[in-house]
Amino acid sequence: MKRLRTFIALAAVPLFLAACGNLGSSSMSSGSKTSTSGTQLTGQSNDNDYEGVIQSGHYTVSKSRGVTNTQDSGNTYNLKSFENGMLSVSKKVFSTKNYVFQEGQYLSSTTVQNWLDRKSKTNSVGLNPVDNGSKSASKRNPIYIQALEEQDYMTQKNGKLSLGGVTVGIAVNSVDYFKKVQYGATYETKITQAAGEAYAKKAANTVLKRMRQKSALKNVPIVIAVYRQASNDSLIGGTFLAYSNNKAGSTSVAKWTALNQKNYVFPISNGASSPNSNDASSFSNFKSQVENFFPNLSGVTAQAQYDGKTLQGMHVNITTQFYSQTEIINFTQYLQTAAQKYLPSGVPIDITVSSTDGIQSFLNRTASEKKFSSHVFNSY
Amino acid sequence: MKRLRTFIALAAVPLFLAACGNLGSSSMSSGSKTSTSGTQLTGQSNDNDYEGVIQSGHYTVSKSRGVTNTQDSGNTYNLKSFENGMLSVSKKVFSTKNYVFQEGQYLSSTTVQNWLDRKSKTNSVGLNPVDNGSKSASKRNPIYIQALEEQDYMTQKNGKLSLGGVTVGIAVNSVDYFKKVQYGATYETKITQAAGEAYAKKAANTVLKRMRQKSALKNVPIVIAVYRQASNDSLIGGTFLAYSNNKAGSTSVAKWTALNQKNYVFPISNGASSPNSNDASSFSNFKSQVENFFPNLSGVTAQAQYDGKTLQGMHVNITTQFYSQTEIINFTQYLQTAAQKYLPSGVPIDITVSSTDGIQSFLNRTASEKKFSSHVFNSY
Structure with a gap:
């Protein structure tokens, strides 16, 4: 990355044209504010993502x-x-x-x-x-x-x-x-x-x-x-x-x-089986902890991807009735604890909490993290 | 917090009843999986949030x-x-x-x-x-x-x-x-x-x-x-x-x-004025960098809250047509760079990118952070 960045920067005469890793150095042109000329890169959120190409301020x-x-x-x-x-x-x-x-x-x-x-x-x-x-x-x-x-x-x-x-x-x-x-x-x-x-x-x-x-x-x-x-x-x-x-x-x-990629929806439907029963039971423990948190049942499902018998990651979807912001804040804190306790470790997992009003909060953890980080969507 | 935690833990006989800071120690009962008896706390996402009360596994x-x-x-x-x-x-x-x-x-x-x-x-x-x-x-x-x-x-x-x-x-x-x-x-x-x-x-x-x-x-x-x-x-x-x-x-x-709380919607409408013209022009620089990223114009607005003349925070909403996941990934990377460059520093800011299909990605930064973290919503 470093080498590539230097290469491009050298070539950027008279244009400001630079790639950037992890946003440390900005790839934005420092010239005109509304129309940037020449080729730029988008910047990189993390090392696992590709940067993308921008031409004259527009995405290619x-x-x-x-x-x-x-x-x-x-x-x-x-x-x-x-x-x-x-x-x-x-x-x-x-x-x-x-x-x-x-x-x-x-x-x-x-x-x-x-x-x-x-x-x-x-x-x-x-x-x-x-x-x-x-x-x-x-x-x-x-x-x-x-x-x-x-x-x-x-x-x-x-x-x-x-x-x-x-x-x-x-x-x-x-x-x-x-x-x-x-x-x-x-x-x-x-x-x-x-x-x-x-x-x-x-x-x-x-x-x-x-x-x-x-x-x-x-x-x-x-x-x-x-x-x-x-x-x-x-x-x-x-x-x-x-x-x-x-x-x-x-x-x-x-x-x-x-x-050998396979996708599954959790909970596994009756009669079907998942490649790894530990993951399935982890999920159902999580589900039963979470679905009765409010007087109205919350729906808890997940998409899981496997490579052979090895879990690659999970997207958990929770739908709940929206009553109040404080309920969502507290539910999200509770989820943070419950997810860490029950859901499989070592794989990327994200959790979205939605109501009919749209997304209410969101939690995620990368493969290497132990704790989930969370965000409650808010409004002034 | 520490003191409170110890107090509650001491009292939790025979129930497991404990508060927890930053998820370090779990407040979940380690007993029955589906119905937890006694009083618990939700756990705390960060020091600025209150923990909430759970009774027998149900939110109060x-x-x-x-x-x-x-x-x-x-x-x-x-x-x-x-x-x-x-x-x-x-x-x-x-x-x-x-x-x-x-x-x-x-x-x-x-x-x-x-x-x-x-x-x-x-x-x-x-x-x-x-x-x-x-x-x-x-x-x-x-x-x-x-x-x-x-x-x-x-x-x-x-x-x-x-x-x-x-x-x-x-x-x-x-x-x-x-x-x-x-x-x-x-x-x-x-x-x-x-x-x-x-x-x-x-x-x-x-x-x-x-x-x-x-x-x-x-x-x-x-x-x-x-x-x-x-x-x-x-x-x-x-x-x-x-x-x-x-x-x-x-x-x-x-x-x-x-x-002395006041809320504003950015961009400030014609004829109206914001408490701080720097913030308003920061926002419009950001907006003009971002709205032409795709051939179809993206809508960029923000909610801003002021205490007197001091900005307290911003919720930025970007709506864009959804064409492809790779576009959203690259747009989000670009936003990360542009937001850091243009948006006011020292205040909490979050940015949601939505299409008619719902939320596509999300970025945020706390008051003390320099870089925005981001998440692109995904599906298997």
Whole structure:
């Protein structure tokens, strides 16, 4: 980081252009207040996050901005988990120390839209299968690929940011929702994990070949990650199945690395099992301590992510009726104690307390911390 | 605190009953998991907050729970600012080190409701004026007192929590909203600050006298604080005008201490002025740096509280369209740098970033910190 920062700073003549670690040194231009010229970086909240690229005071948005968003509207958890997962996979290949994040600049909205459409006479580049005419859930060709997103990872060469690598995420459906007539009922074609994964891996080869045709993408590593979307009724997003790191110049995927990611909603529903019964019972002890705190029952659920049998983190959601600010303050203090006592240690956990009026308070703890820090949302 | 903790711990035979500072020592019962017997405290997030009282695992809710809430539904900012302000006033008299917070246990819902009603043949205890029959905004007797709330402050005596003092907040209207016919249009009777304050101070004497009639309240200090509600169209809550600290046994208010609290919404609207032009220009520099970060304009406003000409703190609200998680992550990193650079230092500031999907991220800094810490809300 230090080296990168110095490099960029040296090059910043006459522009003030500097990266910053942990906000110690500000990356803001000290020049004009309303429009900053040149390239800046966002600054870095912590060493585990990439800095992002700002051009003339504006964030460099994705060239296909919004395409994924629309695609994913069925289950909003998918969007966040897809993009966060792409960042996590990228961190395995492009370190946050040496690379800067930039939203995808090489695949345009039109390109991504055409690739996501079905293959047809008018759209020869479609990655989804041709429409075979059937309206039967089991006989039709489903839409396999629901979203495709590009993320760019920049390095510093001769005082300028330049492309150091690209990550492409391919999201396949677990359920393809379709209508037989416009505005009609919604039907479902289920896609098994094996079928979806195989389809995505085949498409990944096509995508890699096509990307190599762009001169800027010829000689950089391209990571491709395959994601399986959760169904629309899921209370949690999907997970990544596999990724490949394709060396500069390679035009077909040589090797896939499997990912053993699984998401769970706590409390585990009857009949289902969690990968680790200790975590499940920790959570239910916490839940029973917390749900009866007020005369009105508070709802306590959690999203948990596992890598194999190892818990990776938890998002706890508590919903409660809002009566008074002092109740929320005291509830939050109580949660701080109860969470430390009952919830699994050694993993990042956050807890949000919401009412119909929106979020009321929030607690979190990183993997290495012992105590939860908390914040009660307030108003003058 | 230390002393209090030891006292309570000593007394906790056979119950486990202990206060705790900063979560270092847990106040949770180590006994039964689902129902904890005896008195506990919530634990304390930081030295500036009171701990709260838990009885048999349940929070000790106010005996008049919900009455204020209903009263205040016109402007939800009022409720939070009223209760937080009562805590702030209380801290001037009852230190967080030596007192424990308990929701009001001496004034019941019925009592508070009757006091808040108009005086009438059937309700001789009403603190609001008799209905003079007029429907004219300027001739009718308005409802002056909109809310009344009790907070109890407990100390430790002979190993048991006992009442150490009480704070009563009296909230007067700046505007009394009324209807001439049921379900009809809403009309307004404006109440000047002077008139509202005078009315509340007179009522305070009555309240004090009545409270002294309860044996438990005879010999404890009773703090009475007068609050002026903001109008329903305000983007900020009301403020406290004055408080009195009435010694044990006293039945009439001897002395009022004026409070010079003022709330402002930034950016200051045209023609209006803020108590400190530096703060206002700091905020607008921050705003112009931030609002053009994305191609879609982000809305940036703030609530600021002043004591005289001195800024006490700021709640900044940023609304932005939600496109992607990576945008929010980078925006938040950028805000961290920009907020540190532009926003006034030495006061507590928090910043929430929301979209139509709810809160996306959050930053805050205490008065003594230099750097903002941040959290991006996430999902698996």
